[in-house]
Amino acid sequence: AQTVTQSQPEMSVQEAETVTLSCTYDTSESNYYLFWYKQPPSRQMILVIRQEAYKQQNATENRFSVNFQKAAKSFSLKISDSQLGDTAMYFCAFMKLSTGTASKLTFGTGTRLQVTL
Amino acid sequence: DVKVTQSSRYLVKRTGEKVFLECVQDMDHENMFWYRQDPGLGLRLIYFSYDVKMKEKGDIPEGYSVSREKKERFSLILESASTNQTSMYLCASSPRTGKLGEKLFFGSGTQLSVL
Known part of the structure; x- marks a missing residue:
């Protein structure tokens, strides 16, 4: 079974x-996806960024980028130029690709990010 | 835009009641999922379905069942609600594996309180 660990329950940034x-995961699979989802107070889960394990290049989406270290099984999210609207719970998630059934997401426990003035 | 609609945003039920949580998606997705979200535990998978009438247990299926009679609708059933089932329930859908980069689309959740 796969596990996803987020060791920072809460963080604050100006x-x-x-x-x-930070996010680390444990798997014996070689082909998988990693995700960061954001959940603002509205509760709507929003996909922030996605990384395919076979791609060595780190994914970027505007102010969001990842540092994907496959050998270390690490997948951290960097938010640049933080904005008040980035205040949310952030979940790291792992997906093993399955055939004949659905590919499922395994989530970490989340990091609550507060952006302050 | 894909829309995943959960029938209730807040729900209050009594211990022992049979509870139905409904989820409808409008994008003809094959896969549908039910997660529960608890503080400090993240999201945990209860059940999922990869086709009409097909269902598989997730990580925490005890005390729950599901129904998928039509492709667009996936129901979560609490046969006899208990206080430890007080939680946020999130429904999600996705296309069959291999399409659209495996993205899940989520509803906005149902906060269930069992008294």
């Missing part, structure tokens, strides 16, 4: 600063 959220 507006315009950069923050990095």
Whole structure:
């Protein structure tokens, strides 16, 4: 079974600063996806960024980027130029690709990020 | 845009009641999922379905059952609600593996309180 660990329950960052959220995972699979989802107070889960394990290049989406270290099984999220709207719970998630059934997400316990003035 | 709709945002039920949580998606997705979210525990998978009438247990299926009679609708059933089932329930859907980069689309959740 796969496990996802987020060791920072809460973090705080000032507006315009950069923050990095940590995530490690454990798997014996070689082909998988990793995700960061954001859940603001509205409760709607929003996909922030996605990384395919076979791609060595780190994914980026505007102010969001990841540091994917496959050998170390580490997948951290960097938020640059933090904005008040980035305040949310952030979940790291792992997906093993399955055939004949659905590919499922395994989530970490989340990091609550507060962006302050 | 894909829309995943959960029938209730808040629900209050009594211990022992039979509870139905409904989820409907409008994008013809094959896969549908039910997760529960608890503080400090993240999201945990209860049940999922990869086709009409097909279902598989997730990590915490005890005390729950599901029904998928139509492709667009996936129901979570608490046969006899208990206080330890007080939680946020999130429904999600996705296309069959291999399409659209494996993204899950989530509903906005049902906060269930069992008294």
